[in-house]
Amino acid sequence: MTLRPTAFAIPGDIETLTGGYIYERRLLEGLRAQRRDVDHIPLGSSFPGPTAGDMADASARLRAIDPSRALILDGLVFGSLDTAVLATLPMPVVAMLHHPLAHESGLEPALRDHLYRTERDNLRHAAHVLVPSPHTKALLVSDYGVASSRITIARPGTDKPLGKMPAADPPMILSVGIQHPRKGHDILLRALALLPPEGWQAMIVGTRYDADHAAMLDRLHADLRLGDRVRLAGRLPGEDLGRAYAQASIFALATRYEGYGIVFDEAMAHGLPIVTCATGAVPDTVAEGAGLLVPIDDPEAFAEALLRVLSDAALRGAMATSSARAGAALPGWADTARIAGAVLDSLPA
Template structure:
């Protein structure tokens, strides 16, 4: 097997602006920087719920890959593939599991059970598995029966600016949330929490690609019904410079997520020295330092409101957590470290 020539297979467009796709794109760039030839294979963006034709086309393309070159398959597709056909793939498989598919929010019970079965079966056919966090590794061992020695953690990297970000906090304080407009991200909980502290001075911006029009409409209606239309802005997808400016202007980063396999946006907040309010969900406790953030139970708007209110009302605590966030951000690894982990695995597979 030649570990210097490989395929990276994933659903849809690798330039999509969500954490998982950012991870995949930066990993491909890092592996290429090591001198490896990496061909990107774009499968149907209908995964993890493709129709029969989309599934067949994806499996046909994977089955045509040569047996002497490894293939990295993103878990958004890998976990949903037909196990009998995964078993027939000739190329050695390195599975990239950002978070197990069955853990996604708002899934019908029958679909969640189906995805658990297929992902569990498919993981047995992977030569090795890469995950972004200790939490995801533990879940695959405990719930998916993957031997611990076949799982490696490749923590997401960060893009460290040449100069430390210069904070210019807004007045009133800006509460920034970044995450795809999807039920799993808990933006509805954040809106409900903000409604509970409407008497305090603040403004809020929620940045994220729309998941679907109905969910965006529901969030918009929630903001309107709470009487917060002039204080909360759904910004949708923000260009990089606009997002960087929002990070510089913010006083608090808030994400009421229901589950995270890692959460790259938390590292971005730390890089900008932002104290974090989030939840004790998935890998968040492993990602957010205790002295830099306040974590509450998922789906608990009153607790989330108390955490936000406490930070906004206590300048000393806000400053201390901001300083702690900046210290943590300064120690975060770059994307070259992520690629180094995967590169070593590829060489070992060879």
């Protein structure tokens, strides 16, 4: 069987350490590992709020793609690209949507409405849609009118841990997510400040993605007098991040919304009990018995859940067992690429 040659258009730096970029970089690598001809098309970094220059450059680059190729279009671009451009592309377009752009937190109403209308209109021109979770698929069906048959779930893959390490002493609460309002690190800091001052430590890992928000987190950390107990570690190299997962006793993310949440799979691959929020795709992603899920924006409830896991060894052990069992069953990145490749090969010539 001849594998469909493909172009994969991604804005900005593909090495950016966010779940969406990690997914797309690993998908690109996985499709190429199938010996498929995949051309990476880098686009401007300003999407989903493109400058006029980035929009014009994207239009020119996409129109220059060989029409015999299929085109996978990253969701940040797909949801904000001029519909008139998308409608004139001659090749079949596969939208790679991690979650609808209008569901991002903190948007002004006018921008939210613009993104919703643009994404809805653009979805009419997609030959197919790839999503990471049943939650995102359900949103596209219910809110955007996309037929279920045009959507395929390609769950992110997970790398298996390299090995076990002694747990940190005192027990470490690990959080992983870019420093962006949606990730809820401000709620986590407030929750940690409510815990007894002894018997735990915490590390928050993630790129200072939103400079203003990162500065606010620094101020909040100081105002709450969390000191050395809580480390705002910023971005960590892969080996150091793997070591942090291996040494942690609890994974915690006070997220306000997730279209999937690769970090939860990483936590389960390491057999960690999880404390997080019942929002977006989180209830479908965190395995039953592996996590305690609380409402968003509730530091008191989050602190209570953390304290339960810290203080109840039997509960913590049961959650760890459920987490490890689920983690062992997670797909690899080759499985993600296989699902996406089947979609590409099913598209009309």
